[in-house]
Amino acid sequence: MSGFGRQGDDYILSPEEIEQFHRDGYVTLRGVLSEEELAAIEPEFERFIRGEVAGMGRDFCDMSGPYGRKFEDFALVNAVLPRRYRPEIRDNLFERRAASISRQLIGETATLDYDQFLAKRPAKPDAVFTWHQDLGYWPTGTPEPLTATCSLALDDADSENGCLRVVPGSHRKGLRPHRPLMGEDREKSHILSVELTADDPVVELPLRRGDITVHDEMIIHGSGGNSSPDRWRRTYIAAFRTKACVDFERAIGFTHSHNDTINWETHLGALTAAD
Template sequence: MNQTDYGRQGDDYIVSPEQKALYQEHGYITLRNVLTGEELNDIEQEFDHFISGSVPDMGRDFCDMSGPYDRKFEDFALVNAMLPTKYEPALQGNIYEKLSASIAKQLIGDDATLDYDQFLAKRPARPDAKFTLHQDLGYWPTGTPDTITATCSLAVDDANSENGCLYVIPGSHQQGLRVHKPVHGKDRESSHILGVALLDGETLVELPLNKGDITVHNELILHGSGGNRSETSWRRTYITAFRSKACVEFERQIGFTHSHNDKVNWATHLGALK
């Protein structure tokens, strides 16, 4: 294939062999100019409807991902809306969902299935809007047929050091799953947030993005993000995560949907929480 055969092709985004190799080696890749400004305008309207707290009956699916569940909305720093297509079915099949599905199928297999989606927004002037260093697999049940995952994160705004862009430890996915501990309180009932400590010798690499770019990372890469030090700029991110069909079916069988309202027996289906 010619170089022009890679990148955006209608509702698909064709990943190059070099990008696939980097994904395997480093645990993540960055893809540029995946969505147009016009396509982002349509997404932003729905995004802001959720992030403003205008969608009713979300329970814990609308929360602050940098604080405890009982934090009041006006005090949220990292505004989180889980499963937006569940609460607004008209969002299903949007252009970003199609493009990220195309990418995931090329990276993890043709049966890549949308497992969950998520809207995240860091308010301006909130240096506490941090996403603790973690591995995604640390949040999820064990015993699945496989763990392979491709999580796509769309930059709805430019993301940089000032407003808290994603950072990763390249290659850390090759070292296995670490023990994760609750950041607030003693268990996941008081806060959904889990984290791990940065070890000596580990270096964080920031992944700045332009609006419309995407990062893709796997289930074991260590990653997080800093707070938002910008006085005026939001940092908004639209996440879609894909796993194998068998994995998603297993999760649903045990009552796990990635909703913060799930009632899962963590004593039976324990992740890396200790």
């Protein structure tokens, strides 16, 4: 044995993989879950993607379109915080292995911040995830904002069905201005986007089923639509941040839910003024 890879509930990274994450803002890990292990988590994933979980409000939406789009017209099916709506999925094997990976990348206090199910339907070229930095969606005044976002491929992912694309090293160049994609605010849609420049190198990250990518909170990333006539691109996300960061988010009422009503930007401003 090499000493790296799957080991029970853990997935052990090599020094080179840890170095790449911090240098480039992302790393690709192969075979994080086996075929048998994937099959055990798919039924609950599919319940969400079929729209069978009630009471989610805006946490179930099309991540490439407006909130008002009918489910049958969704291109990029998005279910945020599934473990809130189906507690039965908590502490599954992917969560445990993602936690192990995150502790190695961002420290021993790595805490699950949010989870998310995404699925690009076949023959949906508009199932585009616009270029963005995750921190553009989140409070920027949090302590220790380091993030390890683990994205598990439930299907082979490539350029045809819209695999992840990143701008390596962009995490070291600061937070770019983000704008709502539809309208002047995010009342119509959750989507934010940034502009790329001619100097931004774009790298595609094709995956096999069971592989994951891990990226940090500042890397610019996105993905194209699904032009495959019959292949889905399904992704299970578990994002970890430091405990101090998660505790601060919850203290100001920020949970990553699209149903949150707190204006956390204003709230943060008030906190800063009071300090």
